[in-house]
Amino acid sequence: MNGAPRLDAKALFPRGVTAFSVDDLTGYRGPALKVLEGAGIKIGDFIELQLSGDSVKGTLVPRYQNNDDRHIVVKLKSGYNVGIGVARVSGIRRLAEGERPSFTSSPPKAEDGLPLVSILGTGGTIASRVDYRTGAVHAAISAEDLYSLMPELSDIANISPEIVVSVYSENLEPEHWEKIAAKVSECVARGARGVIVTTGTDVMGYTSAALSFALQKVPVPVFVVGSQRSSDRPSSDAYLNLIGAVSMAVSAEFSGVYVVMHADTSDERLAVHRGTRVRKNHTSARDAFRSVGLEPVAYWSRGGLDLVSPSLPKRGSGPFTARPRFDAGAALLKFYPSMQTAYVRSILDSGLKGLVIEGTGLGHINGKNVAAIKGFIDAGGLVCMTSQCIWGRVDMNVYDTGRDLLEAGVVPLEDMLGETALSKMMWVLANAASSGERRAMMTSDLAGETTERTLPGGSA
Amino acid sequence: MNGAPRLDAKALFPRGVTAFSVDDLTGYRGPALKVLEGAGIKIGDFIELQLSGDSVKGTLVPRYQNNDDRHIVVKLKSGYNVGIGVARVSGIRRLAEGERPSFTSSPPKAEDGLPLVSILGTGGTIASRVDYRTGAVHAAISAEDLYSLMPELSDIANISPEIVVSVYSENLEPEHWEKIAAKVSECVARGARGVIVTTGTDVMGYTSAALSFALQKVPVPVFVVGSQRSSDRPSSDAYLNLIGAVSMAVSAEFSGVYVVMHADTSDERLAVHRGTRVRKNHTSARDAFRSVGLEPVAYWSRGGLDLVSPSLPKRGSGPFTARPRFDAGAALLKFYPSMQTAYVRSILDSGLKGLVIEGTGLGHINGKNVAAIKGFIDAGGLVCMTSQCIWGRVDMNVYDTGRDLLEAGVVPLEDMLGETALSKMMWVLANAASSGERRAMMTSDLAGETTERTLPGGSA
Numbered sequence: 001m002n003g004a005p006r007l008d009a010k011a012l013f014p015r016g017v018t019a020f021s022v023d024d025l026t027g028y029r030g031p032a033l034k035v036l037e038g039a040g041i042k043i044g045d046f047i048e049l050q051l052s053g054d055s056v057k058g059t060l061v062p063r064y065q066n067n068d069d070r071h072i073v074v075k076l077k078s079g080y081n082v083g084i085g086v087a088r089v090s091g092i093r094r095l096a097e098g099e100r101p102s103f104t105s106s107p108p109k110a111e112d113g114l115p116l117v118s119i120l121g122t123g124g125t126i127a128s129r130v131d132y133r134t135g136a137v138h139a140a141i142s143a144e145d146l147y148s149l150m151p152e153l154s155d156i157a158n159i160s161p162e163i164v165v166s167v168y169s170e171n172l173e174p175e176h177w178e179k180i181a182a183k184v185s186e187c188v189a190r191g192a193r194g195v196i197v198t199t200g201t202d203v204m205g206y207t208s209a210a211l212s213f214a215l216q217k218v219p220v221p222v223f224v225v226g227s228q229r230s231s232d233r234p235s236s237d238a239y240l241n242l243i244g245a246v247s248m249a250v251s252a253e254f255s256g257v258y259v260v261m262h263a264d265t266s267d268e269r270l271a272v273h274r275g276t277r278v279r280k281n282h283t284s285a286r287d288a289f290r291s292v293g294l295e296p297v298a299y300w301s302r303g304g305l306d307l308v309s310p311s312l313p314k315r316g317s318g319p320f321t322a323r324p325r326f327d328a329g330a331a332l333l334k335f336y337p338s339m340q341t342a343y344v345r346s347i348l349d350s351g352l353k354g355l356v357i358e359g360t361g362l363g364h365i366n367g368k369n370v371a372a373i374k375g376f377i378d379a380g381g382l383v384c385m386t387s388q389c390i391w392g393r394v395d396m397n398v399y400d401t402g403r404d405l406l407e408a409g410v411v412p413l414e415d416m417l418g419e420t421a422l423s424k425m426m427w428v429l430a431n432a433a434s435s436g437e438r439r440a441m442m443t444s445d446l447a448g449e450t451t452e453r454t455l456p457g458g459s460a
Numbered sequence: 461m462n463g464a465p466r467l468d469a470k471a472l473f474p475r476g477v478t479a480f481s482v483d484d485l486t487g488y489r490g491p492a493l494k495v496l497e498g499a500g501i502k503i504g505d506f507i508e509l510q511l512s513g514d515s516v517k518g519t520l521v522p523r524y525q526n527n528d529d530r531h532i533v534v535k536l537k538s539g540y541n542v543g544i545g546v547a548r549v550s551g552i553r554r555l556a557e558g559e560r561p562s563f564t565s566s567p568p569k570a571e572d573g574l575p576l577v578s579i580l581g582t583g584g585t586i587a588s589r590v591d592y593r594t595g596a597v598h599a600a601i602s603a604e605d606l607y608s609l610m611p612e613l614s615d616i617a618n619i620s621p622e623i624v625v626s627v628y629s630e631n632l633e634p635e636h637w638e639k640i641a642a643k644v645s646e647c648v649a650r651g652a653r654g655v656i657v658t659t660g661t662d663v664m665g666y667t668s669a670a671l672s673f674a675l676q677k678v679p680v681p682v683f684v685v686g687s688q689r690s691s692d693r694p695s696s697d698a699y700l701n702l703i704g705a706v707s708m709a710v711s712a713e714f715s716g717v718y719v720v721m722h723a724d725t726s727d728e729r730l731a732v733h734r735g736t737r738v739r740k741n742h743t744s745a746r747d748a749f750r751s752v753g754l755e756p757v758a759y760w761s762r763g764g765l766d767l768v769s770p771s772l773p774k775r776g777s778g779p780f781t782a783r784p785r786f787d788a789g790a791a792l793l794k795f796y797p798s799m800q801t802a803y804v805r806s807i808l809d810s811g812l813k814g815l816v817i818e819g820t821g822l823g824h825i826n827g828k829n830v831a832a833i834k835g836f837i838d839a840g841g842l843v844c845m846t847s848q849c850i851w852g853r854v855d856m857n858v859y860d861t862g863r864d865l866l867e868a869g870v871v872p873l874e875d876m877l878g879e880t881a882l883s884k885m886m887w888v889l890a891n892a893a894s895s896g897e898r899r900a901m902m903t904s905d906l907a908g909e910t911t912e913r914t915l916p917g918g919s920a
Contacts, residue, residue, distance in 0.1 A: 168824070168827075168859060168860070168861055169797075169820070170795070170797070170819075170820050170821070170824040170825060170826050170827075170861055171826045171827055171828075171861075172797050172798070173797065173798045174797075174798055200821075201821060202820035202821040202824055203796075203797045203820055206796065206797050207797075280820075280821065280849050281849055281850060281851055282849050282850075282851040282852040283821055283822050283823075283847045283849045283851070283852030283853055283854060283855070284822065284852050284853070284855070285851075285852060288849065288851075288852070328798045328800070331796070331799070331800075331803055332794060332796040333794075334792060334793075334794035334818065335630070336663075336666065336791070336792040336879070336882050337629075337630070337632050337633065337634075337663045337666050337667075337882075338632070338633045338634055338788045338886075339791070340788070340791075340810065340811070342810045342811055343791055343807060343810045343812075346806035346807060346809065346810040347803060347806060347807065349806065350800065350802045350803045350806040351800070351802055352803075358794065359630075360629070360630050360662035360663055360740075361630070361660075361661060361662040361740065361743055362743050362744065363743075364628070364630040364662055365630060366630050366631045367628075367630075367631055368631075387743045389740050389741055389742050389743045389748065390741060390742075390850075391741055391742040391743070391745075391748075392742040392743030392744050392745060392748070393743055393744070394743060395743070395744070399628060400628070401628055401630055401631075419796070422796050422797075426798075
């Protein structure tokens with residue numbers, strides 16, 4: 001225990017980032033608070049906890065108000081947090097005092113002659129701060145703040161930050177997608193070498209799909225980026241995601257709309273996902289985002305870019321016209337057993353123009369709702385089928401139920417994700433001139449939203 | 461090409477199974493039909509297709525009526541089907557004629573003294589036949605038929621087959637779950653050493669969860685089994701799934717409700733999934749079913765049973781009372797961006813008693829719908845939150861939206877699957893005496909529907 005290295009707590013955190021307040025013991029209560037107060041320890045201190053025959057060293061971090069009162073949580077050098085039950089603690093001591101870093105007040109200036117990269121802020125965790133009194137996260141940091149938090153960005157690009165909208169992503173509406181798409185288009189016209197859209201991760205897949213349809217043939221890369229942990233928290237994934245996106249915006253040779261997020265939990269490697277084939281598959285993990293039905297198109301690390309897909313569209317300077325119109329008259333309906341006809345009829349009567357169903361298996365709903373679906377289609381409504389399985393392809397020719405739905409006019413969407421199908425339908429409803437064109441657009445691959453069948457129709 | 465082995469086509473198929481009609485060229489049309497007719501080849505023949513510098517050998521299988529007319533599909537020795545474009549075919553010849561196997565007319569008799577295993581049929585692909593005129597699958601085979609298709613079952617158990625209900629699984633209703641659960645209970649009372657429930661895979665996860673709640677503390681293993689390919693098709697996974705389930709019903713030392721399906725695509729290994737933690741994650745793959753958030757509890761192959769989970773309930777003879785009551789007044793609502801208040805209000809007004817929301821991320825919906833949700837709860841409705849991410853845990857304390865929903869009375873369900881939560885709510889609505897008891901039941905782990913947190917509340 002003597003000779004324990006005196007680590008600099010600041011080294012644990014990115015440059016210029018306020019890790020947390022070190023003035024108090026935020027979030028600690030009861031037995032845990034008593035132990036910490038008794039030892040004169042504050043949040044941010046680098047401490048050692050003695051356990052029976054073992055010890056743990058780390059930086060004391062705050063707790064949420066609603067957490068229990070029997071654990072002390074420290075951040076290990078590895079970056080992971082670990083909670084230690086106070087009953088196990090036989091001793092505690094401070095190895096180093098907490099630092100008091102603060103936000104830098106103004107962004108550094110970029111070098112002349114660096115390529116222009118636009119960062120468009122739309123809210124979300126990547127642009128939020130933790131309120132450690134409640135453990136809560138509030139939308140607060142502007143795109144400019146982010147820039148000031150990551151001064152190294154000024155070494156690689158001339159950053160043009162702008163807030164387009166500032167909402168938690170679950171509150172995003174098609175009208176926000178319209179604003180974002182129009183703004184990306186403006187940035188491209190102004191000569192941006194690439195555009196970064198920072199957004200909340202909750203509906204990031206829906207948003208990246210929406211932008212993929214509105215920005216078809218965009219001549220530069222557009223990276224949709226978020227973080228699972230807010231930018232002012234020591235374990236935030238925001239830094240690597242944003243730095244990687246800016247780096248690729250400058251140097252990547254491909255164009256199109258992609259999601260850029262952690263590829264794994266290592267904080268070293270990013271995955272670049274096709275904007276129409278990506279899904280948030282975990283509530284909290286750094287590598288929550290996964291490409292479905294295909295590999296990510298590329299991986300990025302500080303060592304460079306590994307292209308996986310050989311057929312990405314090249315950067316181009318040809319004519320590009322955004323089509324940033326969406327219609328909120330579409331809904332996504334996940335089928336479940338015993339779904340009542342009253343339920344389905346009430347939805348269809350709520351003013352919808354189109355419905356994406358996440359059916360079961362190959363694309364099914366219960367038979368008793370087929371008539372209502374048919375009536376909606378006969379009256380001009382658009383109904384498309386995807387699968388709640390997530391992986392695999394709908395095939396409505398195999399079972400009676402599927403054939404009945406096809407006969408009613410339901411449009412099968414191959415292996416399109418339900419979330420992508422909803423964004424696409426909102427875009428199609430605003431951009432197709434006729435019901436025939438709607439159907440044709442929904443079943444045409446416009447932005448890589450479906451993958452090709454690997455076998456041409458094996459039968460058994 | 462000379463010296464090609466004369467394989468017995470029958471060896472490719474399980475005993476006693478009609479692979480398909482060999483009287484015609486069902487499903488083939490146009491160019492493909494012309495090539496096959498020209499060579500005098502019938503479905504079921506073992507053939508060789510010459511390609512440029514290559515050749516493919518396999519058994520000709522039928523095609524669906526709606527498939528294209530430019531591919532010939534053969535089943536390789538590996539069991540896989542491959543479609544060959546007729547344009548690539550430079551020659552074709554028959555190596556062996558198709559067999560004409562037929563269904564055996566009556567089940568073999570089991571040996572005296574073998575343990576009793578009940579097989580309860582409820583419909584689904586595992587109990588269906590392909591109509592090769594349309595490529596369609598119809599519910600047709602009874603549990604007794606299945607038994608006659610797999611005579612080896614008579615070597616290990618005294619099988620008692622019974623049809624409880626016969627519907628495609630997407631048409632299953634809570635009243636069907638009631639019948640199935642009651643029948644399982646009867647079988648246990650009659651001394652069954654294990655019970656197999658064969659069912660369609662579409663809503664198998666919902667059904668296995670429903671049975672898990674209705675059959676808590678069941679003293680024998682109950683295996684919910686299906687197949688992704690119908691039992692009369694050569695590539696069916698029905699055989700191994702059913703044989704493995706019967707084998708485990710006889711010999712496994714644990715009790716409880718589990719799903720038994722292929723662990724991978726090899727047709728050699730089965731996974732045993734906890735009935736409340738399993739999800740159909742692929743529309744068509746044999747290994748579509750996956751345990752979410754934990755390993756399968758066991759793997760089975762003809763070599764034996766590999767237990768993964770050390771803490772499964774043991775077989776027991778204690779008192780067991782099924783609680784086979786469900787209430788169809790619950791719905792599952794997957795949130796999507798811009799979900800309209802008219803949509804949500806119409807659902808809440810459709811006569812529901814409870815609602816499971818699949819929110820985004822940690823458990824969110826858009827702010828504009830919180831008031832309607834609160835109104836529904838204030839009027840006595842039950843609303844619970846899961847995540848559409850599928851993996852990970854809801855945590856509604858992190859963001860404003862989550863806290864607003866908690867304040868409105870929404871009940872967070874940890875890492876429970878949305879599908880499981882719906883089945884549980886239907887069971888709770890029928891079995892709880894008060895609104896307080898409903899909440900308590902929803903948040904108590906009754907049948908392994910939630911997993912424990914791995915860290916006691918790290919904060920960053």
